[in-house]
Amino acid sequence: MAYQRVAIVGAGITKFVRRAQETGKELAAQASKMALESCGMTMDDIESVSLGTAPDAFDGVHMKGEYLSDGSGGWRKPYMRQFVGGGTGVFAPIHGWYHVASGMFDTCLVVCSEKMSSCHPHPQGAFKTIFDHTTEQPLNPTLIWIFALEMNRFMQTYGITKEEIALVSVKNKKNAMDHPAAQLPMEITVEDVMNSETLAWPVNRLDISPASDGAAAIVLASEHVAKRITDKPVWIDGVGWNLDTAYWATRDLYYPRYVEKAARMAYDMAGIKEPKREIEIAEPYDPFDYKELHHMEGLLLADRGEAVQMLLDGKTQRDGDRPMCPSGGALGVGNPISATGLMKIIEIFLQLRGEAGKRQVPGNPRCGLAQAWGDLMQVGTVVVMRR
Amino acid sequence: MELEKFELGATPLKDSAIKEGKVLTVAKKPNLKYAWDNGPAIGRYLAELKEGRIIARKCNKCRRIMIPPRMFCELCWRPTDEWVYVEDTGTVNTFSICYVNWDASRIKKGEKPHLPAVIEIDGASPGMGILHVLGEVEPEKIKIGMKVRAVWKKPEEREGSITDILYFKPVRG
Ligand SMILES: [Zn+2]
Numbered sequence: 001m002a003y004q005r006v007a008i009v010g011a012g013i014t015k016f017v018r019r020a021q022e023t024g025k026e027l028a029a030q031a032s033k034m035a036l037e038s039c040g041m042t043m044d045d046i047e048s049v050s051l052g053t054a055p056d057a058f059d060g061v062h063m064k065g066e067y068l069s070d071g072s073g074g075w076r077k078p079y080m081r082q083f084v085g086g087g088t089g090v091f092a093p094i095h096g097w098y099h100v101a102s103g104m105f106d107t108c109l110v111v112c113s114e115k116m117s118s119c120h121p122h123p124q125g126a127f128k129t130i131f132d133h134t135t136e137q138p139l140n141p142t143l144i145w146i147f148a149l150e151m152n153r154f155m156q157t158y159g160i161t162k163e164e165i166a167l168v169s170v171k172n173k174k175n176a177m178d179h180p181a182a183q184l185p186m187e188i189t190v191e192d193v194m195n196s197e198t199l200a201w202p203v204n205r206l207d208i209s210p211a212s213d214g215a216a217a218i219v220l221a222s223e224h225v226a227k228r229i230t231d232k233p234v235w236i237d238g239v240g241w242n243l244d245t246a247y248w249a250t251r252d253l254y255y256p257r258y259v260e261k262a263a264r265m266a267y268d269m270a271g272i273k274e275p276k277r278e279i280e281i282a283e284p285y286d287p288f289d290y291k292e293l294h295h296m297e298g299l300l301l302a303d304r305g306e307a308v309q310m311l312l313d314g315k316t317q318r319d320g321d322r323p324m325c326p327s328g329g330a331l332g333v334g335n336p337i338s339a340t341g342l343m344k345i346i347e348i349f350l351q352l353r354g355e356a357g358k359r360q361v362p363g364n365p366r367c368g369l370a371q372a373w374g375d376l377m378q379v380g381t382v383v384v385m386r387r
Numbered sequence: 388m389e390l391e392k393f394e395l396g397a398t399p400l401k402d403s404a405i406k407e408g409k410v411l412t413v414a415k416k417p418n419l420k421y422a423w424d425n426g427p428a429i430g431r432y433l434a435e436l437k438e439g440r441i442i443a444r445k446c447n448k449c450r451r452i453m454i455p456p457r458m459f460c461e462l463c464w465r466p467t468d469e470w471v472y473v474e475d476t477g478t479v480n481t482f483s484i485c486y487v488n489w490d491a492s493r494i495k496k497g498e499k500p501h502l503p504a505v506i507e508i509d510g511a512s513p514g515m516g517i518l519h520v521l522g523e524v525e526p527e528k529i530k531i532g533m534k535v536r537a538v539w540k541k542p543e544e545r546e547g548s549i550t551d552i553l554y555f556k557p558v559r560g
Contacts, residue, residue: 010388011388013390014395014396015395015397015399017398017400019399020397020398020400021399021400022396022397022398026396027396027397030396031396034393034395034396038388060415060417117400120414121490122490122491122492124491125489125491128489128490132455133421133423134423134429134433134549135432135455135517135518135549136518136549138548138549138550139503139518139519139520140489140501141489141503141518142485142487142488142489142490142491144487145483145485145503145518149481149483149503149504149505150481152481152482152483152531153480153481156481180395181390181395197486198486199485199487200483200484200485201483201484201485201526202483203483214397215396245461247457247461249480249505249517249518250453250454250514252480252514253481253505350389350390355388355389356389357389357390357391
C-alpha cells in the first residue's frame, strides 16, 4: 500500500479530574494549545482536525462533535468526529493517521475531550442504552454487569484469582504517582482492593477506573513536514481496528478476538512478526484491572491465560521486561473515556522519545503500542509506534 | 517535551463550590419517551415468550441456531432460514452478584443482590447465550456450568416481554 509516513510531533494533555470547572470545549482548547506549543506550531499550520469524544449522553448535548469543534481548532477546517465508545481515544488518531497517510493533508490535529461529570446522578446511567432496548434493558442492566460477567468468565477459564488481578490495580495506581495529569495516584495493597466495596462481584470499587473530565491532543505530520518540526518524530507504523457482533452474549467473553484482529492488522502494517519480542512497551486499555491482562492476550503480547504470570513475575512493572501501562493507565491517571486512549498514545510517544520523566522505562525502547477498547465489549483499536 | 515542564489545564471543582453557589450550574432533565418497534424476529420472540416458549432462528449455511432470533445471519451475511423452538433450560456461562442499580446507586439495605447471568440456551448452538437473571438460589452457590430452568410468569400476567421469564433457577437433582 502506498501512503505517506506519518509521525507524532507534539502532544498536550490536561489534568484528569473528577469534575472540571472548564467546559468540554475549554478542555479541548487547553490540550490543543499545549500540543501545538510543544512542537512550535500554530493553528494556522494545521490542515485537518480529527476529534474523538464518547457518548453525547454524557453531556446531554446532541451533535457533540460540532459542539466541541470550536475548542478543538476545527473552525473552517476539514473536521471529523470519531466515536466507538471507549475505543475512541485510539480510533481518533487512526483517523488522523489516514487523513495524512492518504496524502490529502500534511498535518492533522487529533483532539479527544471528555466531560463525564455533567451527567447525574452518575455517568454510568448514560450507559443503560447501550444494551438492547427490547431483549436486555427491561432487565435493568448496569454497565458494570458486562465487566463483571466478562471478568468472571476470564477468571474461571484460566483459574485466575481476584487477588492476582488486583495486582494490576496496585501497579497502575502506583505508576500514576509519577504522572502530572493523574486523578487517582495512590499506593495501595492487594488487601485494599479486596476490602473495597463489592459493586458487582467479582468487581470491587478499586478494580475500576474513575469517571473523569479531561482532554488530550496530538499533532500528526507527514514525513517531510515532521522532519522540519522535530528531530525526534515518533512514527505511526501500524494501525488496526475491528468490531465484533453486538450479540455479545453469544460469543465467549474469555477472549477478545476482535482485539486480536485489530492487533494483527496493525502488526502486518508495521511488519511485526513476533509481537511478544518486538513490542517493548505497551499501554493496553485498563478501565478495569482484569482488562489489562485480557487485552495483553488479545494483543498477542502474552499467550492465552499467561498474562497473569507475566504480572506475577513483575515483567509488566515499569522496570520489568515488558512494561504495561507505565503511565498509570485509566486506573491511575483517570478515565475521561476518549481522552484516556489518547493519553496512552501520548505516553508511548514520550517513552519512545525518552521524555517520560520519572515514568521513563529503562532500555531505550524503540517500538511500542497503545490500545483502546469499547462499545458493547466489541471494538479493539490499536496503534503501533516506533522512533 | 516533558509533561512536567508544562502547566496542565483543567481546574478540579469541589462539591462544596457548587453547594455554596460559588460555581453556577444549570440542571436539566430531558423527558423523552421511545416506543421501539421490534421487527419480525424479535416480534415473534416476544410473542412466543408470551406463550411460555423460546424460539430461535436457524441459518442453513453455517447451521447455527441463533438466539435471540434474527432475520439475517451476521456471520454468513444472508437471510436466516427457519424458526426453531428451543428449550427453556440452559447452562450458566458466566454470572455476577451485583449490589448497584443501573444508575450506579446502591441497592437498598436488605434488598437481595441482583444476579445477572449469561445463560446458554439448550437447543440453540453451543455458546448461544442470552442475558437474564438468576433466582431461587443463594448467591454463593452459583457456579459457572450450573444447569438452570426458566421460571415463567403466570400465563395471564405475561405481556410479551423478556421479563415474562422472571428468572432462571437451578435444576435440582
Ligand atoms: Zn450463517
